[in-house]
Amino acid sequence: MKVSVCGKGGSGKSTVVTLLAQELGRRGWRVIVVDSDESNSGLHRLLGFDQPPRPLLELVGGKKNVQRELRRKFTGKEEVSELSVLARPELEVAGLPAEHFAERDHVRLVTVGKIHQALEGCACPMGVLTREFLKKLRTADDEIVVVDMEAGIEHFGRGIETSIDAVIVVVEASFESLEVAGKVKQLASGAGANFVGAIVNKVGSQELGSRLARELQSRQIAIVGTIYHHEEIAAAGLAGQAPCSAAAQQEAGAIADVLLARGSTGR
Numbered sequence: 343m344k345v346s347v348c349g350k351g352g353s354g355k356s357t358v359v360t361l362l363a364q365e366l367g368r369r370g371w372r373v374i375v376v377d378s379d380e381s382n383s384g385l386h387r388l389l390g391f392d393q394p395p396r397p398l399l400e401l402v403g404g405k406k407n408v409q410r411e412l413r414r415k416f417t418g419k420e421e422v423s424e425l426s427v428l429a430r431p432e433l434e435v436a437g438l439p440a441e442h443f444a445e446r447d448h449v450r451l452v453t454v455g456k457i458h459q460a461l462e463g464c465a466c467p468m469g470v471l472t473r474e475f476l477k478k479l480r481t482a483d484d485e486i487v488v489v490d491m492e493a494g495i496e497h498f499g500r501g502i503e504t505s506i507d508a509v510i511v512v513v514e515a516s517f518e519s520l521e522v523a524g525k526v527k528q529l530a531s532g533a534g535a536n537f538v539g540a541i542v543n544k545v546g547s548q549e550l551g552s553r554l555a556r557e558l559q560s561r562q563i564a565i566v567g568t569i570y571h572h573e574e575i576a577a578a579g580l581a582g583q584a585p586c587s588a589a590a591q592q593e594a595g596a597i598a599d600v601l602l603a604r605g606s607t608g609r
Contacts, residue, residue, distance in 0.1 A: 344476060344487040345601060346503060346535075349512035350522040351493030354543040355379070357575065357585055358512050359490045360388040361594035362601075364584075366486055367448030369598070374435050374481070376489040377453040378472040378502070385490055386444065389451055390584045395444045398471055399455035433478045469497055476505035495522065498529040506535050508601065510566055513540045513558065515550055524561045538604055539564030541597060546571045567597035 363373045377385045386394040444451040455468040509530040511523045530537040545551040575585040
């Protein structure tokens, strides 16, 4: 089962991905976290890793090589060669070179690529690589893939969700976040992906949670679960540490129950 976690920038996608990975790992699942957000460099710290793994982008010759292959494809002037490791018909994370994934307990982290300097150009090569990697990634019955998507909705234009089994969107208390959620639902349906619903995040009170629930209901968006504001998670985030909150983990457990009930995990 491959799950993408979408949302507006700042909605808390990476924290939600971490809480879900922790919960699923506690239940004995082997969790593959794919970091496809090219602008957020802190997911590895949230997951408890000192350093991120080397990006998959290096396995295919770097960003310039992917851009060159894309130009060949669109102009049709040259034959497009397969991108290194992606030439294989199927992929497993365990089959990647060891430096390209990090592992701790039941969680493996794979990073697609990051933007490191000004004037580097668009992130399209990372999006293409994410799509092709997820398309060829094969999982065992006891494995679940959780993808931390780039902020916003541009990844739908790159076709990444065509390789995803379930789409969820993280919503915080803002009008912009609700608007993005509605667009994610629309685009997921257009991509033929299973839109599961929204995770309401960073809610400070039950009253605010109820208001958000009514707004989502008016947009016909189901609520997968709610994660309230927890001071210990905010403090951990400020320190660049893994979130640790018994209450938040219980809330993430309820979300995991919904995902597993709706998913086709085969377990």
